Amino acid sequence: MSNVPLIVSTEWLAERLDDPKLRLIDATTFLKPPEGGRYYNVWSGQEAYDEGHIPGAVYADLLNNLSDPDSEFTFTVPSRERFTKKMSELGVGDDDTYVVVYDQGNAIVGASVIASDWASRLAWQLQYEGYDNVAVLDGGFVKWREDGRPVSTEPGSYPKATFKGERRPELLATKEDVKDALDDENVILLNSLSEADFNGETDTYARSGHIPGSVNVFFGNLSDPETKELHNEEQLRDTFEQVGALDENKKVITYCGSGIAATWNALILNKLGQQNVSMYDGSLTEWTADPSLPLDTVKKDK
Structure with a gap:
């Protein structure tokens, strides 16, 4: 298949x-x-x-x-x-x-x-x-x-394969790529973490906040907690259109903490037709560890 x-x-x-x-x-x-x-x-x-x-x-x-x-x-x-x-x-x-x-x-x-x-x-x-x-x-x-489907405790196995294909470097963004994107209006930096993380209200990483110029779509808001399935395409599309991430003329770099949640957002973007997407593997773990790199926070009105 x-x-x-x-x-x-x-x-x-x-x-x-x-x-x-x-x-x-x-x-x-x-x-x-x-x-x-x-x-x-x-x-x-x-x-x-x-x-x-x-x-x-x-x-x-x-x-x-x-x-x-x-x-x-x-x-x-x-x-x-x-x-x-x-x-x-x-x-x-x-x-x-x-x-x-x-x-x-x-x-x-x-x-x-x-x-x-x-x-x-x-x-x-x-x-x-x-x-x-x-x-x-x-x-x-x-x-x-x-859904009541079968579960097993028997270990699975498949015949050994020969892995083919060539690496696609355009899918991975480096720290240098993100630095270059800071001043590039044709690149959207998409933070995939929670609003609290984005705003700088948490201290999970070496420093708090988000990469300057980023937009925020929390990866955990894309599925229905009742059905466990993704929201319908119209709702997903609206979510990403609001931050400009479906603009076919722009490149999107997704990031999170360590390059995990960012792949979920990248997958959904691909599903919605946005193919010009790369994922910053080092994400905030790498970015915040370098004190020379900028971070922004968001102050909420009291």
Whole structure:
């Protein structure tokens, strides 16, 4: 099967669970807000996968296997060799297969955020390395279970693959790219974090605030908390049009804290037809660590 939709429903996936060309991947990772310190506590979703997952799925560890182990920043894109080796071992890469990625819950433990941004992170990495036949499951494992669909504790496996395709550097933005964008009216910097983060009311990162000139669309507001599915296209389109992100004459650079939530917004922009999108991998973790780089905050009226 080729040309899968960017986002698929649980019904769509259920109808294809036995398709030998399907490669189903659980990309669960967990974050918990910091207690008395900066940055989040982060841990692998391997245990959650072991306790129950969609039948046939294999587990991809974004934290320990699919990030650069030598980077000072968490979740930095790994070398192509490291990424493609792991994907090949999981059975991903051949031309005649397609991938569906999902994750198992909220982006932040204890928060009411509905978004499959761990899944979108892996989907983005696959696209970055040249594998485009990938979809994200709308509503993830939470929606799958709520729909009464089967769950398994049996580990999945696929035949080893040969990862093909070429890296697409235009999908990744660097710190230098963002610095250049500060004075470029043809580039929209899209902050994907909460309004409080954007305003500078939190202290998760080395410094608080947002990159100057940014607009804000919180990634956690794009899905319906009741249905767990994305809002309808009209509502999504209105959200991004309000900040100018669907202007076909402009480039969009999405960012967040560590390049996770930003991939969710990038995915939705792609779904809405905006193809000129890159993601700032270092995001605020890297930007705020450099005291020479500017930040803005927003003061609310009392």
